[in-house]
Amino acid sequence: MGEVPDRSAQLATARVEFVANGNSAPCDLPNHVAASWRRSASYGVSPDEVCPDYWTDLDFGSRLVRCAQPVIEQLVDQLSDIPLGVALTDDRARLLSRRDSDSWIGRRLDRVYFAQGFGYAEGTVGTNGVGTVLEFGDSVHIVGAEHFVDSLQSFACAGAPVRNPFTGRVEGVLDVSCLSRHSTPVMHSLVRSAAQRIENNLLLDRNQTQQALFEAYSRTDAHGRQAVLAVGRRTVMANSAIQALLDPADLDAVQDHVRFMMFRRATVDNGIELPSGRRVRLRGSTVQVGTELAGMVSVVSVFREAASSPTTGRALSSQRVVGAPRSRDEESRCPAWREAASTVDIAVRAADPVLVLGEQGSGRLTVLTDVHRLVHAGGQVVVLEASAVDAAPAEAIARLTEPVTEPTLCVLRDVDQLSARTVEALAAAVPESGDGLRTLAATASGTIAEHAAHERLLSMFNASATVPALRHRRVDLPMLARSLLSDLAARRDVRLSDEALRLLGGYSWPGNVRQLKQALSEALARRPVGVVEAHDLPAFCQSTPRSALRPVDETERDMIIAALRESGGNRVATATALGIARSTLYRKIRQYGITA
Incomplete structure (x- = not known):
């Protein structure tokens, strides 16, 4: 018609x-x-x-x-x-x-x-x-x-x-x-x-783990008007109730937290503070298919009282992003980071020994030093590297036991790398109770508790906190990037374009904050002032391979990304410039997870 x-x-x-x-x-x-x-x-x-x-x-x-x-x-x-x-x-x-x-x-x-x-x-x-x-x-x-x-x-x-x-x-x-x-x-x-x-x-069209996660999500969602969120390795499901309950920034923060917690605990039931200042209760359980983790299904509810934890207010000042201006706008929005900062805050105020766990480069030392300096208006920080302690344990013990006249934070860095002999020497020489001015702290990987050799070391601490990896802090990434740019180019007008920020957000950051700083440093070498564009970032930011790459693979990946950038994304021209078949180029792009 x-x-x-x-x-x-x-x-x-x-x-x-x-x-x-x-x-x-x-x-x-x-x-x-x-x-x-x-x-x-x-x-x-x-x-x-x-x-x-x-x-x-x-x-x-x-x-x-x-x-x-x-x-x-x-x-x-x-x-x-x-x-x-x-x-x-x-x-x-x-x-x-x-x-x-x-x-x-x-x-x-x-x-x-x-x-x-x-x-x-x-x-x-x-x-x-x-x-x-x-x-x-x-x-x-x-x-x-x-x-x-x-x-x-x-x-x-x-x-x-x-x-x-x-x-x-x-x-x-x-x-x-x-x-x-x-x-x-x-x-x-x-x-x-x-x-x-x-x-x-x-x-x-989904695999067994996705099927199991979806079924668990559906069962929970069918129970009533609960706000339900399911987070898998690559999948997120949110019902209309949770989307109505939380604004986008809060929802992103909850997703980050669930993804962080699902690799650590089978069940979760705790209160977290969100970017908006609201406190919510998060209850969740992981979904397993055999030995494989499918994800976690959670129910979120808002506490009637805005602050149900006595530590929330006093720990707030220690939860800011590394290097950021001391303003509310630059505080971390990641609940897991805020929880770690709160634990460290309590320990530092009481001068209790505290162990901070997490991946290298994730900010373990940063949360310790920032909290100490905020609590004690500066104070003294002594950092001892594991390699130096192993090489000269007597000198390290002397530093840890010498008299202090001002609040001092003594940090043993990467203690899980210490030899068993050094651990025994430290445990025997360092007093279990402090003098009120000295706080003993240490950083380690999250696997330290799995090794019997470190059991004696763990007995030296009264509290522990886990700092999330950067891939579990995506809600903080824009602030972190701005803060690091401010540190790297303090007096320059430098900022990230929306496309560059999107590219940073899509990368998995196996090297954590340390790798992000490296990426921004390389970008500043190409664009010292003005707007940093996506093509100014190093090639690895446009690659998400499924497994670790050898140095030769990284070199090949970087060459392909550089050729793609040079050709404006034209794959025919890229294959010709590299002297390889177009089918080979497509295979390499899939292999390296190139998004250029």
């Missing part, structure tokens, strides 16, 4: 009026179309021709494409009497797949670049059945003159979002396009139904 001629003429007149002076002529223009026209004009989209971007690095065999393929085939068969094309895009409106009911309509769609690899975002193509879906957030049916660009006005397109069944996030758009005269409202209904079938396929 085609459009009513009067309606089509009214729309055409309204669009001409809008393009000419920014006001549309009176007609029954849908609100979402009017809003899209305004956005298209503000983006500077040309109303005369389609000028889409072309992308060379799309994954045409992705999980989304695989789950959508049978649905697309079925939809084309259902509508085989109409010349049309069914397309699938990613969440950035870039076409991943298109299936045509006949070659004639395929040629018509090719002429307007509605083809695999091209982008149909509203900011470049104007009002259409893909980009407008992503802007509007729901399905749309754009017919004829409702399109912003002239060359698209002979078409009608119905598009619907395809959402991740776990998170609700839009993964892509399913679109059906045909000529306007063949358009029917049924197309809109069919594309919405087809998008739901793709979502169901995404739900079924």
Whole structure:
């Protein structure tokens, strides 16, 4: 069924009026179309021709494409009497797949670049059945003159979002396009139904651990109106109750905390303070499939009283990000870091021996020294490296037992690396109770308790805290990056672009804060002042390999990323520049997890 001629003429007149002076002529223009026209004009989209971007690095065999393929085939068969094309895009409106009911309509769609690899975002193509879906957030049916660009006005397109069944996030758009005269409202209904079938396929397409996590999440969610969050290694599921309960920053902080805790405990039931200042109760249990950890399912509830812990207020000052200005805005937002800082705060005030656990470079020494200097308005800090203590234990013991006249923090660094003989000497010589001015502290890896040789060492401490790795502190990463930049370029106007910050957030940081500082130092060598862009960051930031790389692999990875940057992401040109086959380049990109 085609459009009513009067309606089509009214729309055409309204669009001409809008393009000419920014006001549309009176007609029954849908609100979402009017809003899209305004956005298209503000983006500077040309109303005369389609000028889409072309992308060379799309994954045409992705999980989304695989789950959508049978649905697309079925939809084309259902509508085989109409010349049309069914397309699938990613969440950035870039076409991943298109299936045509006949070659004639395929040629018509090719002429307007509605083809695999091209982008149909509203900011470049104007009002259409893909980009407008992503802007509007729901399905749309754009017919004829409702399109912003002239060359698209002979078409009608119905598009619907395809959402991740776990998170609700839009993964892509399913679109059906045909000529306007063949358009029917049924197309809109069919594309919405087809998008739901793709979502169901995404739900079924998961491995055993994902299945187990989803089932545990579903059982907990079915119990009532609880705020439920499930966190896996690569999956996050949040019901509507928790999304209504927490703002995005608080939700990110809870996700970080659950991901940190699920590797440490089978069950969790504790109170945590969130970035907004609210305190919540977090109760959760891990989900196991055999010996493999699938994740943790948690229930979150808000405490009625804002502060239920007596240490919260006094520990707050010790929870700031390393190197950051001493302001509330620069405090750590990570509950696990705040909990560690609170434990250290209590120990330092009481001069009780405290052990801080965590990965190297995660900030174990930082939390000790920052807390001590804040509690004692500076004070003295003595740091003894394990290698130096092993080499000269008598000298180390003398430093640890010499009289002090001001509050002093004595830190034994990496004590899990001490020899058994040195541990015995320390345990025998260092007094169990302090003099009120000296606080004994140590840092170690989280595996120290697994080794019998260190049992004597552990008896020297009254308290322990665990500092989370940077990959479990993503909520803090923007502040950490700003703070480190401020330290590295104290008097310079230096800042990170949004794309550079996104790149930092996507990396796993096996070297923790120390590695982040290294990355920013390298970026500053390329961009000493101004805005640090993504391509200023070292190559390893654009690589997330599944296993540790050998030095030779790191060199090859860096060469590939440099060539990709040089070619502007063109993989054909990159393969030619490197002198390797394109298939080899694609394999290496997958092997090294390159995101360039």
